Amino acid sequence: MLQKFKKHIAVNFPFLEGKKLLIAISGGVDSVVLTHLFSELNFDISLAHCNFKLREKESDLDEEFVIKLSQKTSNQIFTIIFNTDKFAKKNKLSTQIAARDLRYKWFKELVETHNFDYVLTAHHADDNLETFLINLTRGSGLDGFTGIPSVNGNIVRPLLAFSREEIINFATENNIEWREDKSNASTKYTRNKIRHQILPVLKEINPSLLETFSNTIENLKESAQIIEDRIEEISKKIISKKNEILRFDIIKIQQLSNPKAYLYQLLKKYHFTEWNDIYNLLSSQSGKQIISETHRLLKDRDFLLLSKRDFSTSPKITFKIEKNTLEITEPLHLSFKRVNEKSIGNKQIIYVSKELLEFPLIVRKWENGDYFFPAGMQGKKKLSKYFKDEKLSLLEKEQTWLLCNAKNEIIWVIGKRQDNRFLVQDTSKEIVKVSII
Amino acid sequence: MLQKFKKHIAVNFPFLEGKKLLIAISGGVDSVVLTHLFSELNFDISLAHCNFKLREKESDLDEEFVIKLSQKTSNQIFTIIFNTDKFAKKNKLSTQIAARDLRYKWFKELVETHNFDYVLTAHHADDNLETFLINLTRGSGLDGFTGIPSVNGNIVRPLLAFSREEIINFATENNIEWREDKSNASTKYTRNKIRHQILPVLKEINPSLLETFSNTIENLKESAQIIEDRIEEISKKIISKKNEILRFDIIKIQQLSNPKAYLYQLLKKYHFTEWNDIYNLLSSQSGKQIISETHRLLKDRDFLLLSKRDFSTSPKITFKIEKNTLEITEPLHLSFKRVNEKSIGNKQIIYVSKELLEFPLIVRKWENGDYFFPAGMQGKKKLSKYFKDEKLSLLEKEQTWLLCNAKNEIIWVIGKRQDNRFLVQDTSKEIVKVSII
Numbered sequence: 001m002l003q004k005f006k007k008h009i010a011v012n013f014p015f016l017e018g019k020k021l022l023i024a025i026s027g028g029v030d031s032v033v034l035t036h037l038f039s040e041l042n043f044d045i046s047l048a049h050c051n052f053k054l055r056e057k058e059s060d061l062d063e064e065f066v067i068k069l070s071q072k073t074s075n076q077i078f079t080i081i082f083n084t085d086k087f088a089k090k091n092k093l094s095t096q097i098a099a100r101d102l103r104y105k106w107f108k109e110l111v112e113t114h115n116f117d118y119v120l121t122a123h124h125a126d127d128n129l130e131t132f133l134i135n136l137t138r139g140s141g142l143d144g145f146t147g148i149p150s151v152n153g154n155i156v157r158p159l160l161a162f163s164r165e166e167i168i169n170f171a172t173e174n175n176i177e178w179r180e181d182k183s184n185a186s187t188k189y190t191r192n193k194i195r196h197q198i199l200p201v202l203k204e205i206n207p208s209l210l211e212t213f214s215n216t217i218e219n220l221k222e223s224a225q226i227i228e229d230r231i232e233e234i235s236k237k238i239i240s241k242k243n244e245i246l247r248f249d250i251i252k253i254q255q256l257s258n259p260k261a262y263l264y265q266l267l268k269k270y271h272f273t274e275w276n277d278i279y280n281l282l283s284s285q286s287g288k289q290i291i292s293e294t295h296r297l298l299k300d301r302d303f304l305l306l307s308k309r310d311f312s313t314s315p316k317i318t319f320k321i322e323k324n325t326l327e328i329t330e331p332l333h334l335s336f337k338r339v340n341e342k343s344i345g346n347k348q349i350i351y352v353s354k355e356l357l358e359f360p361l362i363v364r365k366w367e368n369g370d371y372f373f374p375a376g377m378q379g380k381k382k383l384s385k386y387f388k389d390e391k392l393s394l395l396e397k398e399q400t401w402l403l404c405n406a407k408n409e410i411i412w413v414i415g416k417r418q419d420n421r422f423l424v425q426d427t428s429k430e431i432v433k434v435s436i437i
Numbered sequence: 438m439l440q441k442f443k444k445h446i447a448v449n450f451p452f453l454e455g456k457k458l459l460i461a462i463s464g465g466v467d468s469v470v471l472t473h474l475f476s477e478l479n480f481d482i483s484l485a486h487c488n489f490k491l492r493e494k495e496s497d498l499d500e501e502f503v504i505k506l507s508q509k510t511s512n513q514i515f516t517i518i519f520n521t522d523k524f525a526k527k528n529k530l531s532t533q534i535a536a537r538d539l540r541y542k543w544f545k546e547l548v549e550t551h552n553f554d555y556v557l558t559a560h561h562a563d564d565n566l567e568t569f570l571i572n573l574t575r576g577s578g579l580d581g582f583t584g585i586p587s588v589n590g591n592i593v594r595p596l597l598a599f600s601r602e603e604i605i606n607f608a609t610e611n612n613i614e615w616r617e618d619k620s621n622a623s624t625k626y627t628r629n630k631i632r633h634q635i636l637p638v639l640k641e642i643n644p645s646l647l648e649t650f651s652n653t654i655e656n657l658k659e660s661a662q663i664i665e666d667r668i669e670e671i672s673k674k675i676i677s678k679k680n681e682i683l684r685f686d687i688i689k690i691q692q693l694s695n696p697k698a699y700l701y702q703l704l705k706k707y708h709f710t711e712w713n714d715i716y717n718l719l720s721s722q723s724g725k726q727i728i729s730e731t732h733r734l735l736k737d738r739d740f741l742l743l744s745k746r747d748f749s750t751s752p753k754i755t756f757k758i759e760k761n762t763l764e765i766t767e768p769l770h771l772s773f774k775r776v777n778e779k780s781i782g783n784k785q786i787i788y789v790s791k792e793l794l795e796f797p798l799i800v801r802k803w804e805n806g807d808y809f810f811p812a813g814m815q816g817k818k819k820l821s822k823y824f825k826d827e828k829l830s831l832l833e834k835e836q837t838w839l840l841c842n843a844k845n846e847i848i849w850v851i852g853k854r855q856d857n858r859f860l861v862q863d864t865s866k867e868i869v870k871v872s873i874i
Binding site: 136138139140141142198202204205209215219224229231256257258260264 | 574582639642649661667670697
């Protein structure tokens with residue numbers, strides 16, 4: 001296998017030559033063989049081992065084992081101990097996902113601190129097929145069937161073309177020792193069932209299953225690539241950008257052969273899960289919205305507006321500003337400055353008469369029933385009416401902040417329009433310049 | 438299940454209402470239950486049973502069984518006996534494929550003769566998943582993972598949303614009898630292994646596997662739809678049509694993100710199998726070609742030319758025309774007519790002096806070394822040079838026929854240019870008008 005592996009690296013991963021490599025090592029046969037192979041080929045390797053403390057004493061023995069291994073094979077070994085269960089509970093994650101997140105975050109830190117070029121993991125062909133079948137049992141789309149990528153940023157998986165059998169044979173033939181992974185069966189329940197009960201039957205049906213599968217994966221990747229091309233092209237026609245908001249043209253979406261399928265492809269990277277609801281948004285009333293972990297999709301007349309969720313605020317949160325404050329940075333950056341003379345205001349700057357203010361001032365979002373006296377106009381106006389006349393989208397309304405006095409009267413629709421009541425008067429002795437920075 | 442089924446038909450197959458239906462029945466539980474269900478719902482059904490004679494006496498007992506069933510449930514039953522093995526051998530097909538071809542061909546005949554609106558088959562959700570896994574073991578692309586279509590032309594599969602378990606339960610609860618299919622295990626080896634060894638494990642992992650799977654299939658179908666859209670759109674830019682030949686612009690193909698993937702999608706319906714060879718054709722010399730069962734793809738400078746294969750001819754086949762023949766229809770339609778006067782010839786019509794001809798005349802394709810004396814020119818010219826000057830593509834050259842005399846001298850490059858040597862002379866007594874009809 002060493003010669004085959006050498007050739008495989010030269011052909012498929014020539015960029016690894018001469019680079020600083022970090023191998024993720026558990027102590028299991030896959031990562032141990034990966035380490036031996038790169039060591040034999042005289043690559044510049046270091047090891048990184050995570051002790052997830054999930055298997056008590058066994059976890060510590062794994063650590064001891066890989067430290068010993070590193071002495072013969074690599075420049076150095078980094079080890080870390082994670083309180084995985086605690087982290088998982090705190091972040092409401094499964095143990096498996098928690099371990100993965102912790103692991104990759106740490107690798108990233110090591111890469112940055114020690115200038116590694118690539119992180120190598122020991123995933124192999126059987127892992128790839130197992131993942132395919134796990135995704136089949138869980139339900140998936142095409143993206144779940146295109147395999148583990150062999151190169152993903154600086155993560156490289158040089159063993160993906162090799163079977164578990166080849167790897168174990170290599171270890172056995174070369175008297176390489178490894179640690180059996182006796183990890184918690186429950187977290188690996190599905191994978192173990194697939195590994196031990198399904199893969200053997202599939203391999204009986206087709207002894208070259210893994211090779212066949214690798215072609216299948218290639219085919220599906222190519223399909224995914226064509227879909228990407230189509231989505232890229234259609235995005236240009238459907239999506240426009242305004243400030244930080246993406247506007248999806250509903251009429252154009254509805255003209256596509258399968259609007260629901262396109263919506264999924266257009267929005268999948270924004271962590272939505274309720275695809276039926278999103279599809280229904282096309283024909284729902286303005287104002288309806290769907291929230292993902294990270295984004296908000298809002299129906300606004302002929303458009304779906306996509307924006308990042310703003311976790312710092314909610315409509316009910318108010319920010320108080322005490323007398324003599326010079327500057328606030330939350331929820332937005334404003335400065336307050338005493339000036340001797342009023343100059344001409346604009347959308348970014350207003351001048352107010354300090355005597356007319358009542359402290360503490362308040363910065364808040366708009367609410368139903370809000371009204372103000374727009375500068376330059378006679379009388380008062382409902383804020384909702386003002387917004388409508390200005391043709392603000394629902395999202396823009398949501399993102400607008402109001403500067404109010406202690407009585408909750410609007411001084412400034414920030415960035416848009418000042419209120420008549422607090423304008424600088426001829427009699428004003430103290431003038432405050434408020435500006436968006 | 439009857440109520441669920443009734444609703445399922447009303448929602449998903451409303452078009453079946455009031456139509457003449459033909460149910461394909463083997464005698465197995467699936468098709469027997471399908472028959473009972475449609476009979477209970479008072480649809481207008483007839484049955485069609487194929488006796489493939491693959492299981493000797495058992496096959497005949499199946500036939501007896503379904504004939505009896507038809508008396509209680511349907512208008513009529515059509516039966517047919519196939520010598521499947523003989524047909525399979527003759528056509529070099531597997532028994533399974535042979536049986537399928539025979540079956541669907543017969544259904545088509547029945548539909549046409551008896552004016553059925555739809556043919557119903559009893560495929561169910563487990564069949565669908567089994568097919569997915571069979572395709573996984575054999576290797577496949579996306580098209581192998583999008584499931585059996587529930588409606589495909591006039592073939593309808595109303596049970597695709599139901600599991601084998603539901604179907605068997607329905608039969609058991611309603612004391613419905615059926616015939617166990619003890620068919621030749623070898624032809625069903627793979628399917629049986631998947632049915633009995635793999636599906637049960639997957640269902641242990643996920644008890645709602647079939648439901649999950651049906652969503653997966655929907656997702657993959659949607660992906661396939663997007664690919665189709667992309668291919669349709671890109672085809673407009675890449676393919677032009679000239680006569681019956683499709684011209685694929687090589688430079689434009691090479692500009693695509695993944696030319697190989699696109700070539701597959703653009704050409705998959707033409708029965709090619711050697712996709713690497715087709716990809717290599719992009720950069721190969723002019724004149725190289727790849728043949729499928731039905732089509733020919735030829736590299737010709739900046740284009741790939743796709744044409745139907747012409748099975749009636751090959752370069753070495755010649756067609757003889759005896760003296761006094763009035764008309765030939767093969768390899769192309771020509772008429773030979775004695776006329777008193779020469780009129781003006783054109784690409785479709787020539788006039789020759791009969792005295793100068795030597796019979797039998799020959800119609801053949803061109804060969805290396807061919808030359809002729811083009812009418813209206815001095816001297817002789819190599820045919821290859823003539824083709825080049827006329828800027829004929831390789832495919833057009835191949836499709837050109839020559840009319841020659843018994844000595845193999847060219848009289849007419851048919852449809853293109855006559856030869857000087859056989860023109861009508863002032864001294865000619867007998868004139869023959871040769872025309873393409």
